[in-house]
Amino acid sequence: MNEKLKEKTREALTSVLPITVIVLMLSVTLVPMEVGTLALFLTVAVLLIVGASTLFGKILTFEEAPQRLASIVLGISDDPHLVLLMIIGVLYVLGMFMETLATIIILVPVLLPMIIQLGIDPIHFGIVLVVTNNVAMLTPPLGVNLFVASRIAGISVERISVAVIPYLIALTLCILLFTYVPAISTWLPSLMGYGQ
Numbered sequence: 096m097n098e099k100l101k102e103k104t105r106e107a108l109t110s111v112l113p114i115t116v117i118v119l120m121l122s123v124t125l126v127p128m129e130v131g132t133l134a135l136f137l138t139v140a141v142l143l144i145v146g147a148s149t150l151f152g153k154i155l156t157f158e159e160a161p162q163r164l165a166s167i168v169l170g171i172s173d174d175p176h177l178v179l180l181m182i183i184g185v186l187y188v189l190g191m192f193m194e195t196l197a198t199i200i201i202l203v204p205v206l207l208p209m210i211i212q213l214g215i216d217p218i219h220f221g222i223v224l225v226v227t228n229n230v231a232m233l234t235p236p237l238g239v240n241l242f243v244a245s246r247i248a249g250i251s252v253e254r255i256s257v258a259v260i261p262y263l264i265a266l267t268l269c270i271l272l273f274t275y276v277p278a279i280s281t282w283l284p285s286l287m288g289y290g291q
Contacts, residue, residue, distance in 0.1 A: 152197035161201055161205035162205055164202075180274070183223065191231065218284045226273075227270055230266045235252065241256060
């Protein structure tokens with residue numbers, strides 16, 4: 096079992112390393128030095144975060160964590176509103192450590208059958224999932240948007256993390272609003288003939 100984990104770790108690292116080297120070479124040779132340096136730091140920081148979250152995602156998949164999560168959630172409650180609230184909580188926690196695309200790729204195949212079984216509109220769930228993942232990109236310690244904003248503004252990630260708290264509260268209230276009032280997120284797809 097450790098050999099599979101070592102292999103997955105090696106795959107993740109070998110997929111990030113060549114991209115980082117190419118970006119380093121291009122940013123130094125093709126653009127002026129100041130812009131190149133900023134682009135270099137931004138790109139390397141983002142790629143390291145994406146690489147680390149990809150590795151974390153592979154480990155979660157290897158350990159069958161998404162399947163365990165689905166069974167735990169359904170074991171706690173089969174109320175659709177409570178299940179959506181638990182999923183939002185899990186997405187916030189995962190968003191602190193994983194990149195959005197990795198979270199979606201890992202969780203959707205496990206959560207979607209459970210969502211359909213509970214009678215939740217898949218379009219509504221998809222909107223909740225994507226928006227919650229985007230908000231999670233603002234949460235420390237691995238909020239990619241925090242690192243990008245930090246580099247561009249030239250201030251510390253800690254200072255930006257504190258400044259973003261009111262926005263996180265407002266965005267969380269918005270997520271809760273359209274989670275519990277599905278008509279907000281499904282009226283347009285329904286108008287076009289999609290959804291339940």
